[in-house]
Amino acid sequence: MEITELTVHELKEKLKNKELTIEKINKAYIDRINEKEEDVQAFITKLTEQGLESAKKQEWNGELAGIPIGIKDNICTNGIKTTCASKMLENFVSPYDATVIEKINSQGMINLGKLNMDEFAMGGSTEYSYFKKTKNPWDLSRVPGGSSGGSAAAVAANMVPWALGTDTGGSIRQPASFCGVVGLKPTYGLVSRFGVVAFASSLDQVGTFTKDVEDCAILLNVIAGKDEKDTTSVDVGNKDYTKALQKDVKGLKIGVPKEFYGEGINLEVKESLEKAIEKYKEMGAEIEEFSLDIAKYALATYYIIACAEASSNLGRFDGIRYTYRSKNAKTLKEIYKKSRSEGFGAEVKRRIILGTYVLSSGYYDAYYKKAQQVRTLVMNQFNKAFEKYDVIITPTSPTVAFKIGEKSNNPMEMYLADICTVSVNIAGLPGISIPCGVDSQGLPVGMQIIGNRFEEEKILKAAYAYEQETKFREKYKPQFRE
Numbered sequence: 001m002e003i004t005e006l007t008v009h010e011l012k013e014k015l016k017n018k019e020l021t022i023e024k025i026n027k028a029y030i031d032r033i034n035e036k037e038e039d040v041q042a043f044i045t046k047l048t049e050q051g052l053e054s055a056k057k058q059e060w061n062g063e064l065a066g067i068p069i070g071i072k073d074n075i076c077t078n079g080i081k082t083t084c085a086s087k088m089l090e091n092f093v094s095p096y097d098a099t100v101i102e103k104i105n106s107q108g109m110i111n112l113g114k115l116n117m118d119e120f121a122m123g124g125s126t127e128y129s130y131f132k133k134t135k136n137p138w139d140l141s142r143v144p145g146g147s148s149g150g151s152a153a154a155v156a157a158n159m160v161p162w163a164l165g166t167d168t169g170g171s172i173r174q175p176a177s178f179c180g181v182v183g184l185k186p187t188y189g190l191v192s193r194f195g196v197v198a199f200a201s202s203l204d205q206v207g208t209f210t211k212d213v214e215d216c217a218i219l220l221n222v223i224a225g226k227d228e229k230d231t232t233s234v235d236v237g238n239k240d241y242t243k244a245l246q247k248d249v250k251g252l253k254i255g256v257p258k259e260f261y262g263e264g265i266n267l268e269v270k271e272s273l274e275k276a277i278e279k280y281k282e283m284g285a286e287i288e289e290f291s292l293d294i295a296k297y298a299l300a301t302y303y304i305i306a307c308a309e310a311s312s313n314l315g316r317f318d319g320i321r322y323t324y325r326s327k328n329a330k331t332l333k334e335i336y337k338k339s340r341s342e343g344f345g346a347e348v349k350r351r352i353i354l355g356t357y358v359l360s361s362g363y364y365d366a367y368y369k370k371a372q373q374v375r376t377l378v379m380n381q382f383n384k385a386f387e388k389y390d391v392i393i394t395p396t397s398p399t400v401a402f403k404i405g406e407k408s409n410n411p412m413e414m415y416l417a418d419i420c421t422v423s424v425n426i427a428g429l430p431g432i433s434i435p436c437g438v439d440s441q442g443l444p445v446g447m448q449i450i451g452n453r454f455e456e457e458k459i460l461k462a463a464y465a466y467e468q469e470t471k472f473r474e475k476y477k478p479q480f481r482e
């Protein structure tokens with residue numbers, strides 16, 4: 001097997017046996033990036049040269065020293081560009097590291113590059129990047145999903161063994177599903193957001209892209225934890241998430257919300273999920289259908305809250321501080337106006353306008369306040385469900401990866417790609433997407449497993465048991481089809 005096909009836990013094993021060295025591993029990944037980047041276009045900033053230098057110096061310490069990683073380009077990295085895939089931040093170099101980056105660095109991991117995304121994480125296909133369109137490694141005429149499409153594609157294409165992304169409404173789980181990899185959005189508050197460029201602060205979370213569930217637990221161990229610099233982060237004690245990796249799901253109670261299997265869900269996606277649920281039944285889990293009917297309001301609620309928060313958060317990009325400044329501006333007012341007009345893309349502007357509108361006096365009560373009330377109802381319905389079930393299973397996305405250009409001119413269609421994921425962010429819950437099969441075109445289908453707040457162990461266990469039983473990675477591989 002090629003070095004770049006191995007998982008991180010396999011790499012660790014080979015480092016331990018001295019079958020591989022840190023330098024050899026990083027060289028293999030850098031060669032792979034050089035080979036595949038032209039097709040996949042996952043990187044905004046490649047750090048391969050620096051990466052090789054650190055690999056030569058790095059000594060293995062029994063843990064994760066020397067393991068390569070890729071980072072979504074909205075997570076601040078000291079001395080390295082953080083662009084958010086926007087013209088606005090094209091030349092922005094952060095003077096400090098995000099807390100998650102400090103954690104990665106303190107392990108001695110090697111950052112091989114900053115990965116493409118939709119501008120400011122707004123989008124579901126990575127087509128809204130100012131720089132480039134990332135391609136789906138399974139079929140290069142299709143999108144990798146978004147907004148963390150660069151992270152998902154880089155892991156799927158074996159250009160990095162794992163990567164970090166962010167998820168505000170589905171931006172880790174949906175691209176993981178489109179690219180046939182494992183994507184985890186942790187509970188709101190489990191991972192520090194310090195140094196992550198804010199989109200919608202009450203929804204944003206940093207999470208992981210990995211090749212399998214074991215690596216997911218290993219990387220979660222690294223990034224989770226209370227941070228003094230993020231007051232919304234929560235202390236849940238020192239947990240070892242790899243302990244949750246058990247094959248036995250006998251008696252596990254799985255809720256299946258019928259609203260996620262109806263209208264708007266592609267037939268083959270639905271069939272794939274039904275087969276997966278059958279498999280859980282064979283493995284001894286207890287399955288029950290129930291109604292999560294409030295979910296039909298989740299998408300509208302999400303887009304009101306997310307845009308409101310974005311309009312406020314993006315106010316800091318004013319053409320004065322650390323951002324793009326229009327050359328055509330002659331007065332102070334023109335600096336603001338022209339810099340923002342020229343620096344932001346169409347989708348970002350759409351959201352700022354929408355968000356400003358729902359927060360303006362006269363509309364605040366009708367839209368923003370109403371959305372916050374519905375948010376509480378969504379939480380209540382999930383709370384009730386978790387009185388009965390350990391985990392909830394739905395499709396991750398209503399479709400498999402769509403064609404490049406298919407939805408980029410139709411915002412409503414693009415927003416609908418998040419229909420299965422947004423309610424999880426609204427309620428602050430953890431959710432994981434794992435591949436559960438391929439459709440008739442050979443494109444991966446993702447299964448979403450949702451847990452109660454800070455019960456990552458349960459979703460990891462459910463995901464691990466299914467993965468061990470079905471072995472997706474042994475059966476299917478990205479084909480780089482043209």
Ligand code: GLN
Nearest residue numbers: 121123167168169170171
């Ligand atoms: N696609 C969703 C949006 O456009 C989710 C984005 C995200 O999770 N960052 O808002």
